[in-house]
Amino acid sequence: NAVPLVRELSHLPVIVDPSQATGRWSLVGPMSLAAVAAGANGLIIEVHPTPNQALSDGAQSLDFEAFDHLMADVRRLLGAMQKQLA
Numbered sequence: 001n002a003v004p005l006v007r008e009l010s011h012l013p014v015i016v017d018p019s020q021a022t023g024r025w026s027l028v029g030p031m032s033l034a035a036v037a038a039g040a041n042g043l044i045i046e047v048h049p050t051p052n053q054a055l056s057d058g059a060q061s062l063d064f065e066a067f068d069h070l071m072a073d074v075r076r077l078l079g080a081m082q083k084q085l086a
Contacts (some may be wrong), residue, residue: 001037014086019060020044025051028062029070042085045070054074 004013018031032043045054047052062070078084 001034001038003035003040007039014039015042015044016040017044019046020059023060025060025062027068028060029073032070033073033077036074036085037081043074045072053083
């Protein structure tokens, strides 16, 4: 994960896009948590009510329920780390 290096080299917030980076909805959650654990300041996550019907990026989009679960996991991780996203 390049997040710690980018944070070291830049004064700017580091925002990670696991949707575009992986291209697969099943990897968005694990990569989001890894990015947060590595020190990312924020996440960009593609969300769609029915990803299988999306005209674009459906394969990497989470539905609303999956996004809610992921954000609960992110909040728990941030709480354990005593941090918050930007």
